[in-house]
Amino acid sequence: MGDRVRRVVVMSVAAILVGGSVASAQVTDVPSLQDAVVRWSGETETPGLAAQIVSTDGVVDSAETGVDGHGAPIDDATPFVWGSVSKQLAAATVLQLQSEGLVALSDAVTDRVPQAVEMLGGTDVTVSQLIHHTSGLPHDVSVTDDWSRRGSATDTVATLQRPDGATPPGDYHYSSLNYLVLQAVVESVTDGFYADALRRTVLEPAGATDVVVDATSFTDTVPPGSAPFFWTTRTVDIGIDSAGWGYGYLAGSVGDLGRYATWRLDRLRSGEPVGDAVETGRDTLYGNGLFRERIDGHDVWWHAGAVPGYFAYVALVPDENRAMVLLANRYGELEADRLAAMGRNLTHLVLGGPTPSLPSSSAPGVLAALAAVIVALLLWAAIVMRGMRRGGEPRSRRASVVRIGLTIVVAAAVVIGSITAVPSVVGVAPDAMWRWAPDATVMFWALLGSVMAVAGVIVLREVAGQRRSGR
Structure with missing residues (x-):
């Protein structure tokens, strides 16, 4: 860091x-x-x-x-x-x-x-x-x-x-x-x-x-x-x-x-x-x-x-x-x-x-940026869930399979990439981050959790679309 x-x-x-x-x-x-x-x-x-x-x-x-x-x-x-x-x-x-x-x-x-x-x-x-x-x-x-x-x-x-x-x-x-x-x-x-x-x-x-x-x-x-x-x-x-x-x-x-x-x-x-x-x-x-x-x-x-x-x-x-x-x-x-x-x-x-004078801490900016991304992801998940409650559009099986596959691949790439990139970017492995920057660590895992939440609701939307289409 x-x-x-x-x-x-x-x-x-x-x-x-x-x-x-x-x-x-x-x-x-x-x-x-x-x-x-x-x-x-x-x-x-x-x-x-x-x-x-x-x-x-x-x-x-x-x-x-x-x-x-x-x-x-x-x-x-x-x-x-x-x-x-x-x-x-x-x-x-x-x-x-x-x-x-x-x-x-x-x-x-x-x-x-x-x-x-x-x-x-x-x-x-x-x-x-x-x-x-x-x-x-x-x-x-x-x-x-x-x-x-x-x-x-x-x-x-x-x-x-x-x-x-x-x-x-x-x-x-x-x-x-x-x-x-x-x-x-x-x-x-x-x-x-x-x-x-x-x-x-x-x-x-x-x-x-x-x-x-x-x-x-x-x-x-x-x-x-x-x-x-x-x-x-x-x-x-x-x-x-x-x-x-x-x-x-x-x-x-x-x-x-x-x-x-x-x-x-x-x-x-x-x-x-x-x-x-x-x-x-x-x-x-x-x-x-x-x-x-x-x-x-x-x-x-x-x-x-x-x-x-x-x-x-x-x-x-x-x-x-x-x-x-x-x-x-x-x-x-x-x-x-x-x-x-x-x-x-x-x-x-x-x-x-x-x-x-002492320089300003970078912590507020870093934490605010992470919080903004987390909020945006959670809003995205909420919008997807709201669309599901309204019924949404039926999905073809092929389109749903493609969307589910892409969602899982992208989410996995983001999560795995983030975890593996942490040591080279910040010099600390994820399991050691808590000691050196506990607040940033909480936000980091919350961010990955938000990515998984978005991926989860997208997969659920596709599954629900399949059930409505009866295919």
């Missing part, structure tokens, strides 16, 4: 952040961080929002507003789910393991994780290609974001076949599958749990020791998130994928994320190697789990993330010795552009650039 009303949580957010919709919005006065957070929360109807600005010396400014999913006031210790912001911590973990001689970016993945042979289809994918999204793996949330998984990424990778849409390694294609396999690499080279490696190499050095990277703690401590649902907000009781710590399911407070950002900012300012950052095709580079973009005259390293019910953003500006983090307990694909704009505006706020 997002620009193309597509998911990925995260790929769509990244695309929106570099899109033009925000740039063309009306520019407002530069607010304080607290004023900005309060305003953004109100404009997006986000129940709880938290942000920090940090330097290598610590917290520069902090702001919180609203409540968590249990109704408790947001503070700097309230846990949020970080979504694809988790990827940069996975990349940082691998860099640390490389410095210890446990892995090299040039290593073949299948040498480190033989269980990935089937998934990678025999291609010579390297660890670096996983980090930079150049392995050829497609973005497919029907494979990732599985809330029933409690095993390791290594175990998960061993069960996966080559996904549809996979291509030879080389070109950049954002995909959380890369970081699922990268988590398996970490597990393999450390001969242990991903959580242990992450804590030792990144979280403890950063002082972010309260980050949730355990399924039991996640269930016990992380509050529900929220998603837009027509004119109201729906609670999302967020699930956990234990094979997804590396790509999207770390959780922690704005204080945790701020401490990590302080640590990573210091490393960037000290000359952390960024690897061979690759072109994304959207005026950005991607290296070591971060996008690099020129914003307000500065090189900014950033990443956004989303899972159902939560949105997160981190940006690092080494030449200004500033980093910023933002966490929100609301996410819906149809308003991804508005949430992504908060992160962009936070960056502008820190760098002294313009802070545009």
Whole structure:
């Protein structure tokens, strides 16, 4: 969703952040961080929002507003789910393991994780290609974001076949599958749990020791998130994928994320190697789990993330010795552009650039268009039924058979085509749509139901016509 009303949580957010919709919005006065957070929360109807600005010396400014999913006031210790912001911590973990001689970016993945042979289809994918999204793996949330998984990424990778849409390694294609396999690499080279490696190499050095990277703690401590649902907000009781710590399911407070950002900012300012950052095709580079973009005259390293019910953003500006983090307990694909704009505006706020108004949500337009089509179909069905009650015209057997056959074929083509087209158009399979866009999901199935209703009354009309004709 997002620009193309597509998911990925995260790929769509990244695309929106570099899109033009925000740039063309009306520019407002530069607010304080607290004023900005309060305003953004109100404009997006986000129940709880938290942000920090940090330097290598610590917290520069902090702001919180609203409540968590249990109704408790947001503070700097309230846990949020970080979504694809988790990827940069996975990349940082691998860099640390490389410095210890446990892995090299040039290593073949299948040498480190033989269980990935089937998934990678025999291609010579390297660890670096996983980090930079150049392995050829497609973005497919029907494979990732599985809330029933409690095993390791290594175990998960061993069960996966080559996904549809996979291509030879080389070109950049954002995909959380890369970081699922990268988590398996970490597990393999450390001969242990991903959580242990992450804590030792990144979280403890950063002082972010309260980050949730355990399924039991996640269930016990992380509050529900929220998603837009027509004119109201729906609670999302967020699930956990234990094979997804590396790509999207770390959780922690704005204080945790701020401490990590302080640590990573210091490393960037000290000359952390960024690897061979690759072109994304959207005026950005991607290296070591971060996008690099020129914003307000500065090189900014950033990443956004989303899972159902939560949105997160981190940006690092080494030449200004500033980093910023933002966490929100609301996410819906149809308003991804508005949430992504908060992160962009936070960056502008820190760098002294313009802070545009948030763009309008695409949800009302999309839902209204779907509702209009549904109403039109139901009116058509009502008109057909009214004609049946008036008696209608007798039908010849041959004409009726043709009409019935065409109706069934067209209706089946629309229903099957819609269901099969959803993943390629919006990036989410129909069975996963409910988590990411519950209101649009209701309208989608109502639309298909309306198509079936029209087809049904047309078939009934033809059958009734046959009975009246006595043929």
